Amino acid sequence: MAEVQQMMAPSPWQAFNSQGVLRIPTKKNARTHPKVDTSPGLKLGTWNVRSLYVAGKLDNLTQEMERCKVDIMGLSEIRWPNSGQCTTEKATLYYSGNNQPNRFNGVGFIVNKNVNNKVKNFVAYSDRSALLQLKADPVDLNIIQIYAPxxxxxxxxxxxxxxxIKELMKLVKKREILVVMGDFNAKVGQGRVTDVVGEYGLGERNERGDTLVQFCQEEKLIIANTWFKLPPRRLYTWQSPQHTPDYVVRNQIDFLLISQRYRNGLSGVKTYPGTDIGSDHNPVIGTLKVRLKKLRRAPRKKVDMNKLKKAEIRAEAKEEINREIAKIRTLPQPPDDVGKTWDR
Structure with missing residues (x-):
């Protein structure tokens, strides 16, 4: 019997029997195997903090954000006067308040330092509403934070x-992502309502809840934290200060709304009852599948210092600087340094 000749199978890199053959592909074709987006997305939430005008509370807030890995947290009832922004080591706080001496209401956003360079605009509308706009891909992101009466x-x-809210929505382009969130002081209750309220709300709807549902229907928004099946402890957002084991009072009154067309981009919306900031509210947090883009700033104008050698140009420059200083002095002043205020 003739001996059967055995040969090794070809490798991806070597032809079989020195004959020209196609190599086995070692990389996936981009068309047949599209790249899967494995980016974690943007983690955002809303929280009624019951005042940031308390010693150490801003630091406490940034620590809780870091622990929960939140990129942007909308804030209700921060009780800071006027409006502006305040930068700490780890985050930037954008705030919108009033000029009343008794310090009430106030809304804002605290933005992780890694995300802050994507912020393109902040609109401090009132002590109950504000807008944060961010550069994102595939479309820009707009977040309205509110604190309802x-x-x-x-x-x-x-x-x-x-x-x-509707006035701020006019600043949002139709195809952009819109999120409206905050303490609505409304109960939408349990049970589905068209494409607005999901199956997993809590309690019974009240009159303010009717108003919220009607608003969402008109503006094509969904109430995101009613669409995820979770245990009750992950659904309630407020607990009565008089709460005891025998007297349980918990409600779902803080909500995260998003445009219906982008509802599939938002996932894992739930409350975090373990957070500690001295508030009777729990934060509502979810993950939005969006990529933020670094905002390109306009290049700075170069000043020809040689021109300042001329006396008349120096005089004009001095007048211009004085005019700008005068404008700054007429602007509303931000609150005192927080540390100094606490020391008082």
Whole structure:
């Protein structure tokens, strides 16, 4: 019997029997195997912090953000006067308040330092509403943070808030991502309502909840934290200060809304009851599948210092500087340094 000749199978790099053959591909074709987006997305949330005008609370907030890995946290009831921004070692706080001496209301955003260079605009509309706009891919991201009047406040204040939200929405392009979040002081209740409220709300809807649902229907928004099946402890956002084991009072009154067309981009929306900042509210946090883009700043104009050798040009420059200083002095002043204020 003739001996059967055995040969090694070809490697991807070597032809079989010195004959020209196609090599086995070692890389996936971009068309047949598209690249999967494995980026973690943007983690954002909303939290009624019950005042940041307390010693150490801003540091406490940034620590909790870092622990929960939150990139942007919308804030309600921060109680800082006027409006502006304050930068710490780890984050930047954008705030919108009032000039009343008793320090109430106030909204804002605290933005992780790694995300802050994507912020393109901040609109401090009132002490109940503000807008943060970020450069993102595939479309820009717009976040409106609100703090709704409590149930003991007159109805006209609620109407005014929704009017403010609609005014801020006019600054958002139709195809961009819109998120509206905050303490709505409203209960939408359990049970689905069209494409607005999911199956997993809590309690019974009240009149303020009717107003919120109607607003979402008109503006094509969904109430995201009612669409995820979770245990009750991950759904309630507020607990009564009088809460005891025998007297349980918990409600879902803080919400995260998003445009219906981008609802699939938002995942894992839930509350974090373990956070500690001295508030009776829990933060509502979710992950948005979006890539932020670094904002390109306009290049700085180069000044020809040789021109300052001429006396008349020096005089003009001095006058211009004085005019700019005068403008700055007329602007509303931000709150005192937080550390100094606490020491008082």
């Amino acid at each position: 409590t149930t003991d406040r007159p109805e006209n204040e609620v109407k005014q808030l929704y009017k403010e």
